[in-house]
Amino acid sequence: MKKSTTSGAVRFLSASLALSCLAAPVLAADYNPYPKAGIYDASDKGFERLLTVKPDGKFTLEVSEKGKPGNLRSGAGEGKLSDAPGGWNFSEGRCTMTLKRAAGGMQMHVEACASSWGDVPFDGKYAFQGEEVAATPVKSALVTTPAPKATAPASLASTMPAAAAEPAGAATTPTSTMSLSRKEWKDKWGNVTAEFITGHFVQVLAQRSSDNPTGPGLDHYSNAAVIVDTINDYEKASAAEMAKPPLKQYALPLPVVTAKEGVKFETECSYGKSAMAFVISMDSYGKGNILTRKRVSGWMLDSKLQLTEVKPASKIKCPQTSAFY
Numbered sequence: 593m594k595k596s597t598t599s600g601a602v603r604f605l606s607a608s609l610a611l612s613c614l615a616a617p618v619l620a621a622d623y624n625p626y627p628k629a630g631i632y633d634a635s636d637k638g639f640e641r642l643l644t645v646k647p648d649g650k651f652t653l654e655v656s657e658k659g660k661p662g663n664l665r666s667g668a669g670e671g672k673l674s675d676a677p678g679g680w681n682f683s684e685g686r687c688t689m690t691l692k693r694a695a696g697g698m699q700m701h702v703e704a705c706a707s708s709w710g711d712v713p714f715d716g717k718y719a720f721q722g723e724e725v726a727a728t729p730v731k732s733a734l735v736t737t738p739a740p741k742a743t744a745p746a747s748l749a750s751t752m753p754a755a756a757a758e759p760a761g762a763a764t765t766p767t768s769t770m771s772l773s774r775k776e777w778k779d780k781w782g783n784v785t786a787e788f789i790t791g792h793f794v795q796v797l798a799q800r801s802s803d804n805p806t807g808p809g810l811d812h813y814s815n816a817a818v819i820v821d822t823i824n825d826y827e828k829a830s831a832a833e834m835a836k837p838p839l840k841q842y843a844l845p846l847p848v849v850t851a852k853e854g855v856k857f858e859t860e861c862s863y864g865k866s867a868m869a870f871v872i873s874m875d876s877y878g879k880g881n882i883l884t885r886k887r888v889s890g891w892m893l894d895s896k897l898q899l900t901e902v903k904p905a906s907k908i909k910c911p912q913t914s915a916f917y
Contacts, residue, residue, distance in 0.1 A: 625649070625675035630723045632697055634716035642904055643700070643718050649673040651682070653689075654904045655712045656886070663878030666886060667710020668906045684708070696720060770817065770841035775834040777819060778826040784816075785859040786824075787868045789893060792839065793824035794868055796857065803851065807877045810854030816844035816872075820897050842899040847874050847888045856885065861910035868893045869908050 626649035634641040637658070644652045649672050656666040669689075673680040679692040679699075687705035691698045697719040705714065781797040788794070797819065801812035820840035823829055846855055858871040869892040873885050890905030902908055 626673055627680055627691065627698060628720065631721045632718035633721050634700065634718040636716070639713060641714065641716055641718070643698075644904070645673070649680075652904065652907065653709070653714065654906050655710070655714055657712065663876070663882075663884055664886065665710070665712050667706075667712040667714070668904075669705060669709035669714075689714075691718075770843050771837055772841060773835050773837055774821070774826055774829065777838065778834070781815075781817070784857045785870065788824075789820075789868055789897065790895075791822075792897060793821050794893060794897075795819050795821075796844075796859070796870060798857070805854055806851045807854070809883070810849075810852070810875055810877075811856065812849065813846055813855050816846050816857075818842040818844060818891075818893070818899050820893075840897060840899075844872070844891070845889065846872065849874060852876060858910050861890075861908050863890070863892045863902050863908045865895075869902070871905055871908050871910060 626647070627645050629645050629647040632643040632645065634643070639655055639657055641655045642653070650670070651673055652668070652670045654666075654668045657664040669687075671682045671684060671689075673682050673691065676690070679690065681691065682689040685708070686703075687708050688703050689705065690701045692701075693699075694717060697717060699717055700715055702709075702714040706712075777797060781799055784796040784798050786793065786795045795818070796816070798813045798816040801814040803812040805812055818840075819838040819842070821838040823833065826834060849855060853874055853876040856873045856875050858873055861869040861871060863869040869890065871887055872889045872891070873887050875883060875885050878884050887905040890902035890908040892900055892902055892908070894900055
């Protein structure tokens with residue numbers, strides 16, 4: 593007599609259904625409507641392309657042309673991604689961006705975004721580079737040969753506000769190798785901007801170069817730095833106090849410029865909850881004697897009064913009325 597297999601098939605089907613029911617909640621819990629958060633790079637020989645994605649799907653996109661400093665193109669966009677078949681997309685007005693899953697990253701295609709983001713090629717294969725590091729501590733360098741005494745122009749002079757009390761628990765982690773006295777800062781450096789942060793007096797300082805730029809408004813500097821101190825009026829400090837160094841000293845990297853280029857400090861800016869942020873840009877004159885400005889780096893002081901670099905610099909927001917030096 594032929595043996596029936598019906599009961600065995602029923603048992604197998606029941607077991608399969610049970611396993612699928614157990615697996616379903618796990619798959620639902622692992623589902624994420626946004627791409628993996630982090631930094632994606634699609635740079636080539638002509639352009640630098642950087643896409644930063646947050647865990648909530650928000651993104652920033654920055655593209656800049658490579659080459660000798662001058663009239664180089666750049667563009668940037670931001671928004672929030674939406675889940676789509678095979679990837680993600682973004683749209684705002686006529687501007688649309690599509691991201692498709694690809695091995696090691698994503699393939700991007702952008703349409704009609706030139707008017708809002710800039711006329712640069714955004715398309716490309718964006719490879720995942722790792723988790724985002726929004727701010728990286730600066731590796732400051734010792735200034736061994738200060739430039740000759742530079743007197744800051746009247747526009748750089750600032751009226752120092754009254755001193756504030758130093759709070760408990762101030763940061764003490766050393767992050768800089770600069771070691772100049774207060775007197776050296778006062779005599780050989782010009783003030784760019786100054787702020788009070790958690791009871792400390794913070795200054796961005798610079799030394800003007802002896803180079804002679806060939807364009808109006810093109811400023812050259814030999815050095816730049818940020819200092820944090822507990823006193824704000826060096827004119828009234830005693831000789832003993834002036835012989836001491838400030839609480840913290842940070843060297844600021846400056847871009848190398850030609851005689852037809854200049855450096856600008858964009859101040860009164862903000863980044864997140866930072867009480868002080870600023871941008872270093874490079875100015876140059878292109879065709880038709882039109883002045884162009886390109887951001888080189890962005891900086892901020894964090895809650896521990898540590899100087900950190902913000903990448904990309906476009907994340908720093910500066911008002912249209914921001915002061916330039």
